[in-house]
Amino acid sequence: xxxxxxxxxxxxxxxxxxxxxxxxxxxxxxxxxxxxxxxxxxxxxxxxxxxxxxxxxxxxxxxxxxxxxxxxxxxxxxxxxxxxxxxxxxxxxxxxxxxxxxxxxxxxxxxxxxxxxxxxxxxxxxxxxxxxxxxxxxxxxxxxxxxxxxxxxxxxxxxxxxxxxxxxxxxxxxxxxxxxxxxxxxxxxxxxxxxxxxxxxxxxxxxxxxxxxxxxxxxxxxxxxxxxxxxxxxxxxxxxxxxxxxxxxxxxxxxxxxxxxxxxxxxxxxxxxxxxxxxxxxxxxxxxxxxxxxxxxx
Amino acid sequence: xxxxxxxxxxxxxxxxxxxxxxxxxxxxxxxxxxxxxxxxxxxxxxxxxxxxxxxxxxxxxxxxxxxxxxxxxxxxxxxxxxxxxxxxxxxxxxxxxxxxxxxxxxxxxxxxxxxxxxxxxxxxxxxxxxxxxxxxxxxxxxxxxxxxxxxxxxxxxxxx
Ligand SMILES: Cc1cc2nc3c(=O)[nH]c(=O)nc-3n(C[C@H](O)[C@H](O)[C@H](O)COP(=O)(O)OP(=O)(O)OC[C@H]3O[C@@H](n4cnc5c(N)ncnc54)[C@H](O)[C@@H]3O)c2cc1C
Ligand code: FES
Ligand code: FES
Numbered sequence: 337x338x339x340x341x342x343x344x345x346x347x348x349x350x351x352x353x354x355x356x357x358x359x360x361x362x363x364x365x366x367x368x369x370x371x372x373x374x375x376x377x378x379x380x381x382x383x384x385x386x387x388x389x390x391x392x393x394x395x396x397x398x399x400x401x402x403x404x405x406x407x408x409x410x411x412x413x414x415x416x417x418x419x420x421x422x423x424x425x426x427x428x429x430x431x432x433x434x435x436x437x438x439x440x441x442x443x444x445x446x447x448x449x450x451x452x453x454x455x456x457x458x459x460x461x462x463x464x465x466x467x468x469x470x471x472x473x474x475x476x477x478x479x480x481x482x483x484x485x486x487x488x489x490x491x492x493x494x495x496x497x498x499x500x501x502x503x504x505x506x507x508x509x510x511x512x513x514x515x516x517x518x519x520x521x522x523x524x525x526x527x528x529x530x531x532x533x534x535x536x537x538x539x540x541x542x543x544x545x546x547x548x549x550x551x552x553x554x555x556x557x558x559x560x561x562x563x564x565x566x567x568x569x570x571x572x573x574x575x576x577x578x579x580x581x582x583x584x585x586x587x588x589x590x591x592x593x594x595x596x597x598x599x600x601x602x603x604x605x606x607x608x609x610x611x612x613x614x615x616x617x618x619x620x621x622x623x624x625x626x627x628x629x630x631x632x633x634x
Numbered sequence: 635x636x637x638x639x640x641x642x643x644x645x646x647x648x649x650x651x652x653x654x655x656x657x658x659x660x661x662x663x664x665x666x667x668x669x670x671x672x673x674x675x676x677x678x679x680x681x682x683x684x685x686x687x688x689x690x691x692x693x694x695x696x697x698x699x700x701x702x703x704x705x706x707x708x709x710x711x712x713x714x715x716x717x718x719x720x721x722x723x724x725x726x727x728x729x730x731x732x733x734x735x736x737x738x739x740x741x742x743x744x745x746x747x748x749x750x751x752x753x754x755x756x757x758x759x760x761x762x763x764x765x766x767x768x769x770x771x772x773x774x775x776x777x778x779x780x781x782x783x784x785x786x787x788x789x790x791x792x793x794x
Contacts, residue, residue, distance in 0.1 A: 344656030439769025
């Protein structure tokens with residue numbers, strides 16, 4: 337038996353869960369999918385006095401449509417990204433990304449909100465949240481507040497969530513219709529965390545043959561997902577072709593701050609980030625062409 | 635609040651009830667309290683897949699779940715694969731026939747992963763099989779034979 341001793345609660349309602357957390361300020365931990373928390377407990381890197389298991393709160397198990405996009409409750413599993421038609425229709429990028437999140441045996445338990453709350457800088461979902469301008473709903477006893485993704489992630493494993501708050505929902509607005517997206521990463525083994533990853537979005541004016549909008553978010557290369565606006569700006573107005581991708585790849589290196597660790601050096605990560613930038617932009621352009629072919633425009 | 639609890643589970647079609655400490659992992663519960671030692675414990679942090687079982691029809695890592703979280707669930711472990719008379723499941727036979735195991739430590743996890751994969755995707759292609767198997771590690775490095783085993787099992791399950 338490896339985890340340290342703790343008091344275990346599995347409330348049926350959000351209100352109860354919040355009351356327990358509030359009563360144990362700082363000593364309580366939320367248990368969602370457990371796919372990150374349980375390893376920490378098994379290795380005794382975390383020693384909470386109280387564990388609040390939210391899995392039995394039925395009201396948090398949902399993925400539902402919003403006016404534009406989808407709202408995902410705290411108990412929705414990562415596998416749902418691949419299984420729900422609503423995701424396939426409205427946010428196909430999330431469906432595509434799920435393939436990179438660990439393995440099917442982990443995605444069956446791991447939650448979408450848990451990954452956001454955990455805020456591993458090498459994880460896919462925080463980068464996707466930044467790329468797609470998601471909003472995060474943090475609920476406490478005094479009510480809920482909505483946090484834009486670009487102010488939610490503060491540092492390594494650190495978010496704007498307070499110890500007595502639960503991330504109850506994440507809202508992904510549908511991305512602009514004329515934008516195509518791709519996600520790519522390099523990891524040591526399929527399903528491992530990314531050494532370097534990228535989420536790229538691209539919009540092109542077909543008549544002028546010019547890039548009108550771009551999004552470049554990198555993960556695994558800093559304390560949070562990193563949006564590199566200089567690289568995005570380098571693309572605007574350019575002809576959507578290799579020369580532009582090269583320029584963006586060069587500029588991207590200035591915005592990221594990768595570290596050396598036992599898996600990769602800083603130089604390696606920078607080189608991979610540049611290569612992935614080009615590949616991701618090529619892939620996004622390919623999808624734009626498919627999109628235009630299917631809607632019949634030029 | 636509770637540091638221990640009563641847990642009711644149905645494992646391989648048999649009902650069990652036991653009182654366990656809240657911090658006990660599901661794999662330790664299966665092995666120590668229920669005597670089902672077919673499920674192995676390797677890394678205990680979700681990486682190796684040795685402890686993979688089915689919960690309500692989906693593969694999960696039993697080392698990074700608490701036993702109390704399985705209360706009310708239907709579980710299937712490697713012991714549930716063979717017939718009560720001892721006749722092996724086609725997946726087990728395929729692993730035997732294609733040499734999908736050497737020491738056998740990782741095998742229960744691979745079998746359970748294969749079980750869910752082939753139940754849901756009987757026509758899984760090589761890419762899909764590899765994606766699922768990537769969640770299990772084998773230290774005897776038998777991946778090629780394991781892949782062949784799964785392909786054979788898929789054929790046998792489609793044409794019983
Ligand atoms: C072998 C392995 C490989 C993995 N590979 C990847 C990968 O490639 N990419 C990837 O992104 N992830 C990966 N993961 C992590 C996995 O996706 C986790 O499921 C995820 O990071 C955390 O989600 P969870 O629901 O399991 O959260 P938990 O483990 O339950 O919780 C994690 C942390 O977040 C807090 N928390 C969780 N939910 C909430 C909430 N609603 N409100 C407030 N706090 C909350 C918890 O208190 C805890 O501190 C991997 C995990 C394993 C075991
Ligand atoms: S023992 Fe559970 S994944 Fe290794
Ligand atoms: S057969 Fe020995 S670890 Fe896989």
